[in-house]
Amino acid sequence: MNDKMEKLKEAEDLAYFRAELVEMSPESFTLEEKRQILDDMRKSSSDIENAMRENFAKLDEVTQTRLLDSLGQSGYRDRDWWYRMLMDGPKHRDRPTF
Template identity: 65%
Template sequence: MNKDRKALTEAEELAYFRTELVDISPESYSLEEKKQISEDMDKASAAIEDAMREDFSKLNKVTQTMLLDKLGVSGYRDREWWRRMLMDETAEPGKPTL
């Protein structure tokens, strides 16, 4: 995993960890802190998705099709969901879809 991808993953893990802390002890955080934590979580997830889309777009059509097929049977989401997430031109960069 390259440094950028590792940094994105670490940022997302930290954002979700902070969210878990808020869930455990919501009274320990102000409304502004909760809002910032939520925004950080969205930004981190969106950055990961944007990177996935960028990497996917660099693949040739045959490889894209094969990857979509494999993702579609992975059990997480169906193939059409993955196609929309990775290829949909209407997806807004910087906004998470997962």
Template identity: 65%
Template structure:
């Protein structure tokens, strides 16, 4: 999964360096790969989170909320609300 993510970002960096080197279909493919890699990562996070006990989930949400990246409510919505497998990434 990390390799897919790295490859998608590598290709996106190539687009930034030389956008004229890519046609519209290649650009769409690169964007689709980036979306798929983000969705796969989030799905994996949600699946792993769902396997934790309720106490572990609460502790993890508290820790993530204190991390400073996003607040606890955001992490709760990302990991628990809605379908575990989504079409587009949350992050």
């Protein structure tokens, strides 16, 4: 994993960790803090997906096809879902697909 993706993943992990803290003790956070944590979760997940799309777009067509086939067989989602997430629509999105 390259440095950019590692930093994005760390930001996402931190955002989701903070969300878990809110679940455990919601009274410890103001409404504004909760809103910021939610915004951080959305932004960090979107940033990761956007980086995935950028990296995917750099691959040649044969490699893209093979990767889509492999992801479709992984069992997480079907190939059509991965196609829509990685290729269909704008490369940069404000909300996560997941």
